[in-house]
Amino acid sequence: MWMKQHWICYLIGVFCWLDKATIGAILDSRCYLEGGGSAESFLATEDLAVGSIIGKLRINGDPNAETGDISLSLREKVAPVEILAGSKDLALSVELDKEGVRGPSSIYVNVICIRRHSTDPSFVIPVNVRVTDVNDNAPQWIGTPYTLTLSEVTVPGTRILQGARAEDADQPGPFSTVEYQVLPGPYAEFVQFLNPLEGTLVLKKALDYEQLQNFTVKLRAQDQGTPARHSDTLLRVVITDADDQNPKFQRESYSAELPNDGRPGELRMRPEPLKAVDQDEGICAPIQYTIVQSQDAKYFRIHPHNGQITLLTPIGYGEIAHGATLVVKATQIDNPDRYALTTVQLTRPGSHSDLSTLSFVQKRFVMRIREDTAVGNRILALPTNKPGKHLKYTIADPVNSQFFSVGSLGELVLAKPLDYEKMTKHEFQVQATDGMTNSTAELTLEVIDVNDWEPRFRETHYEFMVPKSSLQSRTDTFEGVLIGKVEAADGDRNDKLELSLRGQHAGLFEIDATGNIYMRPEQLQGLNESTVHLIAIATDTGVPPRSTSVPVSVTMEGLTLAQSGWNSNMLGMFGMIVGLFLMIIMALSCYIVRSKKQGKSSASALGIGRNRVHSQAHSSVSSANLVTHEKLAGNGNGASVTSGGVSVLHMKHGGNITMANPMNNGLHHVASGASSSMALGSSAALLERERERERERERERQRESYAATVRSIVSRASANGQLYEEDEIEHDSLQTSTTTPENNNRKVAAPGATAGGGGVTTITTSSSANAGGQSNLLSATDAMGSSENNLTVYF
Numbered sequence: 001m002w003m004k005q006h007w008i009c010y011l012i013g014v015f016c017w018l019d020k021a022t023i024g025a026i027l028d029s030r031c032y033l034e035g036g037g038s039a040e041s042f043l044a045t046e047d048l049a050v051g052s053i054i055g056k057l058r059i060n061g062d063p064n065a066e067t068g069d070i071s072l073s074l075r076e077k078v079a080p081v082e083i084l085a086g087s088k089d090l091a092l093s094v095e096l097d098k099e100g101v102r103g104p105s106s107i108y109v110n111v112i113c114i115r116r117h118s119t120d121p122s123f124v125i126p127v128n129v130r131v132t133d134v135n136d137n138a139p140q141w142i143g144t145p146y147t148l149t150l151s152e153v154t155v156p157g158t159r160i161l162q163g164a165r166a167e168d169a170d171q172p173g174p175f176s177t178v179e180y181q182v183l184p185g186p187y188a189e190f191v192q193f194l195n196p197l198e199g200t201l202v203l204k205k206a207l208d209y210e211q212l213q214n215f216t217v218k219l220r221a222q223d224q225g226t227p228a229r230h231s232d233t234l235l236r237v238v239i240t241d242a243d244d245q246n247p248k249f250q251r252e253s254y255s256a257e258l259p260n261d262g263r264p265g266e267l268r269m270r271p272e273p274l275k276a277v278d279q280d281e282g283i284c285a286p287i288q289y290t291i292v293q294s295q296d297a298k299y300f301r302i303h304p305h306n307g308q309i310t311l312l313t314p315i316g317y318g319e320i321a322h323g324a325t326l327v328v329k330a331t332q333i334d335n336p337d338r339y340a341l342t343t344v345q346l347t348r349p350g351s352h353s354d355l356s357t358l359s360f361v362q363k364r365f366v367m368r369i370r371e372d373t374a375v376g377n378r379i380l381a382l383p384t385n386k387p388g389k390h391l392k393y394t395i396a397d398p399v400n401s402q403f404f405s406v407g408s409l410g411e412l413v414l415a416k417p418l419d420y421e422k423m424t425k426h427e428f429q430v431q432a433t434d435g436m437t438n439s440t441a442e443l444t445l446e447v448i449d450v451n452d453w454e455p456r457f458r459e460t461h462y463e464f465m466v467p468k469s470s471l472q473s474r475t476d477t478f479e480g481v482l483i484g485k486v487e488a489a490d491g492d493r494n495d496k497l498e499l500s501l502r503g504q505h506a507g508l509f510e511i512d513a514t515g516n517i518y519m520r521p522e523q524l525q526g527l528n529e530s531t532v533h534l535i536a537i538a539t540d541t542g543v544p545p546r547s548t549s550v551p552v553s554v555t556m557e558g559l560t561l562a563q564s565g566w567n568s569n570m571l572g573m574f575g576m577i578v579g580l581f582l583m584i585i586m587a588l589s590c591y592i593v594r595s596k597k598q599g600k601s602s603a604s605a606l607g608i609g610r611n612r613v614h615s616q617a618h619s620s621v622s623s624a625n626l627v628t629h630e631k632l633a634g635n636g637n638g639a640s641v642t643s644g645g646v647s648v649l650h651m652k653h654g655g656n657i658t659m660a661n662p663m664n665n666g667l668h669h670v671a672s673g674a675s676s677s678m679a680l681g682s683s684a685a686l687l688e689r690e691r692e693r694e695r696e697r698e699r700e701r702q703r704e705s706y707a708a709t710v711r712s713i714v715s716r717a718s719a720n721g722q723l724y725e726e727d728e729i730e731h732d733s734l735q736t737s738t739t740t741p742e743n744n745n746r747k748v749a750a751p752g753a754t755a756g757g758g759g760v761t762t763i764t765t766s767s768s769a770n771a772g773g774q775s776n777l778l779s780a781t782d783a784m785g786s787s788e789n790n791l792t793v794y795f
Contacts, residue, residue: 030061030070031113031123039126040111042090046098047134054081054129057088059113068116075110081129083111090127098133099169105131135175135225139166144233146219152209153242157202157451157546160191164199166221166231174224181222183232187215191235195502195535195549201235206372209241209282241282247330249276249342252409253387258323258348262315266308267300269344274307276330276340285332292341292361296324309344323347325385327361343387358434359385360441367443371418372450382410382441384432391432400428404445412443420449421493451542453491457550462486462536466519468557480510480518483554487515488538495540501552503534509554511536519554531555587687594691598698 033040035058042055061070065086072083080094080103095103107129114122142165150160168176179196182188190207194200201219215237222230254274256267278285289307291297299320302309309326324346331339343361361383369379384391393406403416403426410432426445431438464484488497499511505527510518517536532554539547 028115028118028120030115031125032060033125034058034060039128042127042129043132044092044096044107044129045132045134046096046103046105047136048092048096050092050095052092053084054090054092057083057090057111057125057127059088059111059125061113061115063088070116071114073112073114075112075124079109080104080107081109081127090129096131098131098171099137101169107131133171133173133175135170135223135227135229137169137175138229138231139168139178139221139223140231141166141219141221141233146233146235147238148235149238149240150203150207151240151242152207153244154203154207155450155544156204156206157454158544159194159200160203160237161201161235162199164201164219166199168223168229170223170225177224178221179224181220183218183220185218187217190215190237191217194547195537197502197535207239209239209280210245212239214238241280243280243283243285243332243335243338245279246338247276247278247285247287247332247340249274249328249330249340251342252381252411253343253345253383254328255345255347255388256309258311258315258320258346260349262311262319264311264314266310267346269309274309274328274342274344276307276342278332278338285334285338287330288333290329290331292327292329294325294327294361296320296346297326299324300326302328320346320348325361325383325387327383341381341383343383343385345385345387357439358391358432358437359439360432361385362441364442365444366446368446368448369414369418370448370450371420372452373414373418375414375417377414378411379404379414379445380412380443382406382412382430382432384410384439386434389434391434394431394433395428396431397428400426404428406430418447420447421453421491423447424449449492449494451492451495451540451544451546453495453540453542454546455488455490455497455538455540455548457536457538457548458487458489460550462550462552464517464552464554466554466556480520483509483517483519485515486511486517486536486550486552488536488548490538490540490542492540492542495542498539498541500537500539501534502537502549503532505529505532506534508532509534517552517554527556591687591691591694595694595698598695 040055040057044054048054057072059070059072062068063070063072063086068086072088074081074083080092080096082091082093083089084091096105097103098105107127109127109129111125111127112122113125146161146164148160154160164180166178166180168178170176177197180193180199181196182192182201190203190205191201192204194202217235217237218232219235220230220232222228251271251274254269254271256269258267259265274289276287276289278287286305288304289302290304291300291302291309299311299313299315300309301312307328307330309328326344326346328342328344329339330342365380365382367380373379382393388409390408391410392408393410395401395404395406403414403418405413405415407413412430424447426447427443429440429442431440433439462484466481466483486499488499490497497513499513499515501509501511501517508520508527509532510520512518534552534554535549536552537547537549539545
């Protein structure tokens with residue numbers, strides 16, 4: 001009794017010590033993170049100054065050097081951060097750079113936390129510092145400075161520079177999106193960027209080599225940060241002279257006197273020798289002179305290079321009595337379309353040429369003229385037979401008289417800008433008079449079309465709203481949704497417009513030739529914006545092509561809400577799947593635990609039966625003296641126990657043997673037919689049926705294992721000669737043992753047996769012999785420990 005109380009007190013003390021240790025461990029939360037978790041994370045901008053505090057570590061405990069209860073340090077010897085002494089503040093020790101050029105783009109360190117006045121091991125807490133981007137880089141021009149060489153005949157609207165670009169080292173986004181512009185200043189009106197987001201430069205104003213040979217403008221590349229960063233560069237344009245002007249005589253008219261005797265020879269020009277030069281100074285093409293065919297031209301010849309006129313044949317006094325007028329043409333050798341005309345008035349001494357009838361050198365003049373010819377330019381010379389005389393010229397047509405005028409010396413001048421789209425040809429008559437006689441000439445001027453109109457949109461900004469119903473009704477179809485229409489026109493008569501869309505999400509939209517914009521709803525799954533910004537560009541088919549752009553904003557009504565609802569549904573479905581998965585795991589866990597317990601219980605179960613055991617000597621192998629059985633086969637004398645089809649032994653005198661196996665931590669009585677059952681409240685019916693079949697298979701395995709165990713024990717006992725048949729039972733030493741006190745039948749195994757076998761199995765045998773006395777079997781035999789199944793058996 002005293003021993004039993006002693007063990008109870010001992011167990012209570014052990015439980016109290018374990019409970020105190022557990023509570024103390026739970027209450028000691030030093031070095032744990034506040035709010036749970038196993039790692040710390042911070043955000044730091046890349047412009048954070050060295051020495052600044054990144055954040056405070058959320059670690060339980062006081063790191064004060066004198067009164068604190070924890071110590072904090074970094075595992076890394078060289079780290080870009082440091083922990084301030086006596087605090088939890090994490091400070092920056094090196095410069096950060098999101099681009100990774102001047103410093104690290106991210107930080108990952110390990111903080112070691114040690115509990116003071118404790119033998120607990122240290123804690124390692126990972127700390128991750130994410131570096132966020134700031135607008136710390138300005139765009140940088142590539143391949144600067146830029147130099148262009150342009151011909152003066154380059155038409156305004158021509159793309160003169162493509163591929164000019166600047167790169168921003170910041171992360172993708174507004175900080176690295178570059179916009180281009182021409183800074184205001186001298187000559188800034190000559191060029192402009194086709195689009196702020198593209199480095200394509202176009203000519204805005206016509207060039208003239210004779211007025212300007214070169215100029216320089218300043219270009220700027222600027223990002224979209226706040227405040228924005230920019231960089232500037234220079235563009236130098238060198239203008240080359242082009243063959244855009246006709247040759248020009250130094251005098252508008254010349255005169256010469258024929259020899260009195262009419263002999264052939266060179267004529268002397270007045271007021272100076274006849275000469276024409278190319279007005280394109282950069283080209284200065286060589287000039288060739290010819291005499292325009294007329295009635296009097298057959299008498300004369302002109303030198304093609306120096307313009308010297310010579311009389312070829314002798315003329316009588318009656319010939320050319322009133323003089324003659326020659327029209328001299330100066331033509332560029334490299335371009336026959338460039339020429340100039342002048343007149344040479346020939347007189348004979350003593351003649352009165354002024355009394356001759358006024359007439360034009362040609363009755364019909366035909367010429368082609370570009371529609372962008374500047375007002376005030378001299379278009380054509382209308383020579384008469386009275387050069388140098390101030391005549392009066394009149395254009396009778398009231399419409400054409402607004403476009404043209406004729407000077408007193410016969411030069412046709414443009415008075416009003418031409419427009420090919422309104423009038424492609426000008427036909428009219430010019431009348432000249434000297435006060436005494438009149439003369440008329442017909443003029444035909446064909447206008448050459450020039451792409452001088454840029455496309456124009458009706459609106460400066462288009463905004464469209466896509467209803468939610470349109471997005472939902474056609475999500476699964478391939479039919480585009482019409483979201484709106486942009487309207488553009490071109491002032492040039494024969495030009496056609498081509499419309500296109502630009503922008504980050506331009507691939508989600510289409511635009512046709514009429515300006516209708518369509519959207520494909522099936523392509524919106526990856527779109528995270530409810531408003532899309534595009535640029536509509538209209539380009540004409542003129543030479544050179546001109547284009548213009550306008551911003552377009554498309555708002556998808558309910559797109560964000562639809563996406564959030566979809567995410568909620570998916571989240572709910574995911575939660576259901578996780579819940580079902582957890583239930584299955586719990587059911588399987590319970591099933592596995594129950595199966596293991598049943599396996600252990602069945603494997604260690606012992607029945608009540610009658611056995612015949614005889615021990616003549618102590619054996620070193622305890623399993624030789626161990627007899628186990630499954631169930632009681634009979635209750636009378638001479639009953640036999642059979643397991644797995646093997647007859648084990650016979651016992652003549654009725655007796656009961658009870659065996660307990662600690663592997664099951666309890667008793668399993670096969671004879672009583674009681675079985676323990678563990679209820680699984682959360683298991684499904686299907687799992688219950690499967691477990692029932694599994695239990696049947698487990699019981700079958702237990703029977704086979706039990707039979708094998710019995711066969712092994714019997715074979716070992718037979719080998720040692722310690723198993724007797726029924727006829728030898730009368731000489732069994734167990735029957736002749738002396739009677740011992742009654743309390744010996746309740747003797748238990750010594751505590752020392754527990755350490756060797758891992759558990760104690762107590763077998764109590766009660767004999768009902770004819771003598772009526774009780775035998776103390778425990779005192780008659782020595783304790784023998786069994787190494788099989790961790791059992792210690794006493795006979």
